[in-house]
Amino acid sequence: MTIDTAPGKIILFGEHAVVYGQPAIAAPLSHVRAYAVVKNNPNPGIRLIAPDLGSDILLSDADTDDAIAAVVTQLQKAANIQELPDLTITVSSQIPIASGLGSGAAIAAAVIRALAVHLGLGYLLTDEWVSDQTYEIEKIHHGTPSGIDNTVVAYERPVYFVRHQPRNHIEPFAVAKPLRLLVADTGIRSSTKDVVGDVRRQWELDSSTFNTIFESCGRIANTARQALEAGDVAQIGQLMTENHALLQKMSVSEPKLDRLVEVALAAGALGAKLSGAGRGGNMIALVTDDVETAVSTALLSANAKNILTTTILPTKNFPPQGG
Ligand code: MEV
Numbered sequence: 001m002t003i004d005t006a007p008g009k010i011i012l013f014g015e016h017a018v019v020y021g022q023p024a025i026a027a028p029l030s031h032v033r034a035y036a037v038v039k040n041n042p043n044p045g046i047r048l049i050a051p052d053l054g055s056d057i058l059l060s061d062a063d064t065d066d067a068i069a070a071v072v073t074q075l076q077k078a079a080n081i082q083e084l085p086d087l088t089i090t091v092s093s094q095i096p097i098a099s100g101l102g103s104g105a106a107i108a109a110a111v112i113r114a115l116a117v118h119l120g121l122g123y124l125l126t127d128e129w130v131s132d133q134t135y136e137i138e139k140i141h142h143g144t145p146s147g148i149d150n151t152v153v154a155y156e157r158p159v160y161f162v163r164h165q166p167r168n169h170i171e172p173f174a175v176a177k178p179l180r181l182l183v184a185d186t187g188i189r190s191s192t193k194d195v196v197g198d199v200r201r202q203w204e205l206d207s208s209t210f211n212t213i214f215e216s217c218g219r220i221a222n223t224a225r226q227a228l229e230a231g232d233v234a235q236i237g238q239l240m241t242e243n244h245a246l247l248q249k250m251s252v253s254e255p256k257l258d259r260l261v262e263v264a265l266a267a268g269a270l271g272a273k274l275s276g277a278g279r280g281g282n283m284i285a286l287v288t289d290d291v292e293t294a295v296s297t298a299l300l301s302a303n304a305k306n307i308l309t310t311t312i313l314p315t316k317n318f319p320p321q322g323g
Contacts, residue, residue, distance in 0.1 A: 001039045002118035006109035006130075008032040008095040009102035009152040010183060010275045010284055010310070012228075013243055014221040016199050016250055018146040020211070022218030023162045023169075025225060026152040027312050029183070034093040034106035036114040041086040046072060049090040065140060067104065071111040074136050079121050089115065096306070098189035100276020105149040108137040128170075130154040142193045144200070158312060160225050176231030179312040181284050182264070182296055186256040187305030188280030195252055195277040202251065213249050220246070237270025237286040244273035252278030259302050260285075267291060267298035 007028040014024025041047055046059035048068040062069035068091055076084055091111060095103035112133045116125055131147075131154035138145040147168050148161045155172050162169035203210040220239050227235040244261055247253050253261075257274045260283045264272040268291030275284045287295050296307055 001037060002114045003035060003037050004110050004114035004117060005033045005035045006106040006113065006153045007102075007156055008034075008106055009149060010181070010282070011100075011148065012158075012275070012284070013224045013239065014217050015274075015276060015278070016196070016247070016252060017214035017217035017221075018148050018161065018163060019144060019196060019199075020203070020214045021163055022214050023160060023221040023225070024146070024148055024217075025158065025160055025221055025228070026148050027158040028152055028156045029095070029101060029308070029310055030156065031310065032094045032101065032308060034091065034095055034103065034110045036107070036110040037090045038111075038114045038118040039088045039090075041088045044086055046084060046086065047088045048072070049088065050092070051090070052092055067107060067137075067141070068111060070137055070140050071108050071133075072115065074133055075112055075115050078133055078136075079116070079119070079124060081119070084119075087115075087118070096185060098191060098281070099185055100190075100192075100274075100278070100281030101183070102149045102153050102276075104141050105134050105138055105153045108134045109150070109153045127155045131170075143197060145192075145196075158228070160221075173225070173229065174314050175228045175312050176314060177233060178314060179228075179233065179236065180287050180289070180292060181310050181312070182269075182287055182292070182299065183275070183282050183284050183308040183310060184260050184264070184299045184304035185282050185306040185308075186254075186260065186280050187303075188254070188256060190277060190280035192277040195279050199250055199252060210250070213246050217243060217246050233286070233288075234270055237272075240271030240273045240284070240286060241265065247274055247278060250278075254279050256280070256303070257283050260299055260304055263298040263302040264295050267295040269295045 007030045012025045018024035134150035146163045157172040160171040261272040264285035269285040272285040
């Protein structure tokens, strides 16, 4: 039996603009994870089980867009495996789906890692390889993903990312001071593919306005990178709030996200913004110890459905990954 895992993620700076070549910064949510368990199947076939979704099917019966089936097929292709053995693959996840926290990418990365190890292909498992395979799956579900989500869940480190041909520019980096973040769920589910598609339609109609917004997001991400590496927590917060204003201009925020950002700031958060594709999903608020309880209480009174807390630490603070 082989078990492996991958984390959720938050986008700290630059979502959407990153699709258009601007820099962005993301960080793993290491305590909220997806898991994959691979076993030999005593019966013929490859059984794909997702207990959270009440799903238990054979690969041979799966739709072509089935999330787990697509991962198995991708790995088979990438590793050039003629015939797979009989297997049972069980997937579970603590990451809420369709909420901007990278659940699809984490599930794909966990299955890729567990399956590769189980098949004796662990030597393939560099973070870069896992990220590349996960990207192929993201393309099926999200249309034109930038590649930042698969990168951060595979590297499991804060990353500065620029979409680039033929290879993306990926710089894992360490923050200088711990960053305490509250991740508050609006309870509204949204499809990354739809929101990214809608931004594209708006960009096609008014590319000059949108390019200006995207460039401002890129400038914020670059300044934020310096602030993160210098440990200037106040500036990081301010830049988050500025980034949220630009996301509002792209029309990817919505009233509940705006309300949660407002109450977090009023309760003393250093900065707040939506995180991920928007139109629902989660917002993040940067807090200090002094204001954490007040901000959390304010978010709950404004009807946040769930609040996760996470600390981005100056060093890598997570268990080693399989491989
Ligand atoms: C989603 O986590 C981030 C977006 O920028 C889409 C992408 O980068 O592929 C909205």
